[in-house]
Amino acid sequence: MNTIWDIKADAVHKGDQLRDVSPLYDKTEVDEFGCSHYVFSKIIFNNPWYNIPENDFELFKKFLDGGSRAYPSDGIIPCDIVAREARKIINRIVGISKDPDNVYYKDACETLKDGKFGLVRGTLKLYLAKYTTRDWRRKRFTDDIDFWTFQIHLLDHVLRQMGWIKNKETGEWEKKVEWINLDTGEVRYEALCAANNLNQLLDFGAGSYLEGTKLGEIFNKKIKRGHDVDLSDMINVALHNDGLSSKNTDEWNDAWVSFEAATNTRNTRITSNLISLCRYSLGIADYLEKVSNAISKYHEKILNKKEYPDDSLKRICRKSIHWLEYLEKNGPDATRNMIHEFLLEQKDDKSLHVKNLKIFAARVLKLLNSKYEYLKIVFEVEN
Numbered sequence: 001m002n003t004i005w006d007i008k009a010d011a012v013h014k015g016d017q018l019r020d021v022s023p024l025y026d027k028t029e030v031d032e033f034g035c036s037h038y039v040f041s042k043i044i045f046n047n048p049w050y051n052i053p054e055n056d057f058e059l060f061k062k063f064l065d066g067g068s069r070a071y072p073s074d075g076i077i078p079c080d081i082v083a084r085e086a087r088k089i090i091n092r093i094v095g096i097s098k099d100p101d102n103v104y105y106k107d108a109c110e111t112l113k114d115g116k117f118g119l120v121r122g123t124l125k126l127y128l129a130k131y132t133t134r135d136w137r138r139k140r141f142t143d144d145i146d147f148w149t150f151q152i153h154l155l156d157h158v159l160r161q162m163g164w165i166k167n168k169e170t171g172e173w174e175k176k177v178e179w180i181n182l183d184t185g186e187v188r189y190e191a192l193c194a195a196n197n198l199n200q201l202l203d204f205g206a207g208s209y210l211e212g213t214k215l216g217e218i219f220n221k222k223i224k225r226g227h228d229v230d231l232s233d234m235i236n237v238a239l240h241n242d243g244l245s246s247k248n249t250d251e252w253n254d255a256w257v258s259f260e261a262a263t264n265t266r267n268t269r270i271t272s273n274l275i276s277l278c279r280y281s282l283g284i285a286d287y288l289e290k291v292s293n294a295i296s297k298y299h300e301k302i303l304n305k306k307e308y309p310d311d312s313l314k315r316i317c318r319k320s321i322h323w324l325e326y327l328e329k330n331g332p333d334a335t336r337n338m339i340h341e342f343l344l345e346q347k348d349d350k351s352l353h354v355k356n357l358k359i360f361a362a363r364v365l366k367l368l369n370s371k372y373e374y375l376k377i378v379f380e381v382e383n
Helices: 056-064 079-097 105-111 122-128 134-139 152-161 215-225 228-241 249-265 268-303 310-317 321-370
Strands: 036-040 144-147 173-180 187-196 203-205 377-381
Touching: 036 268, 056 268, 056 321, 079 105, 079 122, 079 134, 079 144, 079 152, 079 173, 079 187, 105 152, 122 144, 122 215, 122 228, 152 187, 215 228, 215 249, 215 268, 228 249, 228 268, 228 321, 249 268, 249 321, 268 321, 268 377, 310 321, 321 377
Parallel strands: 036 377, 144 187
Antiparallel strands: 173 187
16 A cells, blocks of 8 residues: 555655545455455645634634635745735836837747746746635735746846845845734734746656646646645635636646646655545535535624624724725625625635535546556545
């Protein structure tokens, strides 16, 4: 078994081996055809600040307060803040591409040939191209902007022009950013890094190489590395796109090649990552189904002023600067109606996300099992 997939896998950092990928031994069996069925439990990502309430109304209240689900992250700066800085840089390069007299004009045009978001990859590409839900984009954190361009002098010129400072020791560009924590009102300051990932054309780890900024190329790295943050990001793209008619459908389908290429390797680490991907997908699907049911039961509570007086509205709205602005401009009654409409949308969205995750997990398992038929091995996740 240890030669087929890794029982201990990485949860956060390469080599930490904090994720246990052991099957349920009491459910492991050999069928009449001699196939060994390894059954795994569903799981969700650990969130030390949140326990899932058993009571539906408590779950509904938690959802309204914005704390119903956290996302594994590889930094401490909100993606909203990082995306703001990335847009400034991208827009500056777009401006240069429209000025034939600029010395960097040709470089800018070449850099933008795959679209302006082709300049970034990783977390910021998923954010800016809106491959994921607004909830993910609001709650995901990072510490850097991963650029991807062969026009290095252009990027250096723009970063320097926009106040970034190059760290001589790391070779990365840095800029101090600030934002307000909407929960506490505290002003936060952190150093944001910007790096050109062409430096990582070499081995990124676990035989993974960075190839570009397309969704499939991002997935290729994430499947092979397989930290919690990687699995979570892929799941959030899958729940938002798989089976849905959206602007990203074609690229999502193209990205499936990454999964096919990964399973062809029969690498023990990759197999372990894909098993984990299915376990988390189905565990999260169960959780989202509970949330959808709770919203369906209690969505009208927000219209009840006794249940949610005016001061409660401000607490709820502090999770979003847009909601706070709406409350200030339109007052509590209009805000209640706005949130109620949001809840009705979320109820339906969550149901679609559940469906998409189940389709995705079944598809990954089918693909994975097809590569181990010769060993008479079947991977399953319990119902």
